Amino acid sequence: MSGRAPHGTVRVGDSDLAYVSEGDGDAMVFVHGSVSDYRSWRDQISFFATSYRALSYSRRYHWPNAQPDPAATYGVAQHVADLSVLIEALDLAPVRLVGSSYGAMAALTLTVMRPELVRTLVLGEPPLLPWLETAKGGAALQDAFMTGAFRPAHQAFERGEPETGVRTFINGVIGPGAFDRLSPPAREVMLDNAAAMRAETATPPELYFSSLSRDDVREMTTPALLVEGAQSPRMFGVITDELARVLPEAERVMIPATAHGMHSQNPAAYNKAFLAFQARH
Numbered sequence: 001m002s003g004r005a006p007h008g009t010v011r012v013g014d015s016d017l018a019y020v021s022e023g024d025g026d027a028m029v030f031v032h033g034s035v036s037d038y039r040s041w042r043d044q045i046s047f048f049a050t051s052y053r054a055l056s057y058s059r060r061y062h063w064p065n066a067q068p069d070p071a072a073t074y075g076v077a078q079h080v081a082d083l084s085v086l087i088e089a090l091d092l093a094p095v096r097l098v099g100s101s102y103g104a105m106a107a108l109t110l111t112v113m114r115p116e117l118v119r120t121l122v123l124g125e126p127p128l129l130p131w132l133e134t135a136k137g138g139a140a141l142q143d144a145f146m147t148g149a150f151r152p153a154h155q156a157f158e159r160g161e162p163e164t165g166v167r168t169f170i171n172g173v174i175g176p177g178a179f180d181r182l183s184p185p186a187r188e189v190m191l192d193n194a195a196a197m198r199a200e201t202a203t204p205p206e207l208y209f210s211s212l213s214r215d216d217v218r219e220m221t222t223p224a225l226l227v228e229g230a231q232s233p234r235m236f237g238v239i240t241d242e243l244a245r246v247l248p249e250a251e252r253v254m255i256p257a258t259a260h261g262m263h264s265q266n267p268a269a270y271n272k273a274f275l276a277f278q279a280r281h
Contacts, residue, residue: 010057012085018064019057019086023049026119027092028278030056031083033101033124033261034173035166035190035197037062040100043267044274052096052278057086059103061196063189074199075207079106080113087117094119096278100263101125101173102200109210111222120281121224122274123243125236125260127173130209132235135242141235145172154201162194169197173233174259186264214246224250225277227270229258236260251277 009016020038022045030041038056048054060082061068068074083106087093097118099107104126111118129145132138149172156165167179170190179187200208224247228240244252253273258265 010086010089012060012082012089015060015066015082017057017060017082017086019055020045021053021055022046023051023053025052026096027087027090028052028054028096028098029083029087029092030054031097031099031103031107032056032059032062033099033103034200035169035193036100037064037189037193039063039189040261040264044098044263044271047267047271048275053092055090055092059083059106059196061199063192067195068199072199073207074196074203076102076106076109076210077207079103080109083107083110084114084117093117096120096122098122098274099124099126101127101260105210108217109212112212112216112220115220115222118222120278121222122227122277123224124227124262125229125232125240126210126243127236128210128212128239128242129235130205130211131214131239131242135238138235138238141233141238145233145235148172150201153197157194157198157201162198163191165201166190166194166197169201174261175231175233178259214242217243218246220247223277223281225274226250226252227262227273228252228254229260229262229265230254230256231259232262233260253277 007020009018032040037058041056045054058065097107104123111121129142132142153165153169170179255262255269263270
């Protein structure tokens with residue numbers, strides 16, 4: 001396994017969550033997506049640590065934390081609760097909260113539920129797939145993803161083929177052939193988190209996805225930045241469109257030459273846009 005040793009751990013219920021933290025000042029907390037861990041934010045931690053206390057943690061079940069047992073569920077409510085405990089245990093509030101993919105969904109849910117913990121919010125394409133059901137053209141996109149990527153990934157894990165499961169999922173959220181184009185270290189990070197991905201695909205949708213409604217999000221007053229990849233699958237653009245409609249004051253930026261993993265695919269452009277937003281708030 002690659003990556004630096006964690007700077008510390010936070011005890012959350014029956015689990016320890018590993019994290020890295022650099023710099024001083026206002027706390028900036030980074031929340032990673034699926035098949036990932038705190039290592040995915042290395043380009044942001046080193047960049048923002050010059051002005052902020054930049055902290056990235058590995059969510060429950062993700063490397064190097066304890067892996068899930070075969071019966072474990074992977075529910076967004078658990079990850080939201082974990083994030084709130086981490087922020088409070090380390091006395092970080094109010095934080096500048098930054099999420100990618102599933103981590104963005106957890107970050108958004110926390111901000112709606114516990115706004116006092118969050119100063120600003122950056123969302124990188126949260127998978128609010130239930131919203132697609134009522135968005136124009138969204139239902140077909142949701143069905144294509146579930147039948148073409150999410151469920152086949154689950155079937156591969158059940159066959160005992162974790163690499164195939166990870167490859168199928170990543171190709172669905174980034175684009176065809178994406179997994180095989182990744183660098184060996186990037187693939188290694190994803191395979192380190194295959195057990196978590198197996199739990200994700202085995203969890204019932206009503207537990208896995210956030211139950212936030214458009215009206216719930218509409219009540220949010222926290223300054224927000226919506227970040228999207230110029231080459232991301234269309235379903236993420238539709239979800240970002242929906243977020244922009246219910247958060248008319250939110251800022252929005254598209255990162256060129258990137259898909260769903262925009263913060264690691266073009267860190268220079270991502271960091272520049274992110275820094276400009278933070279400077280305004």
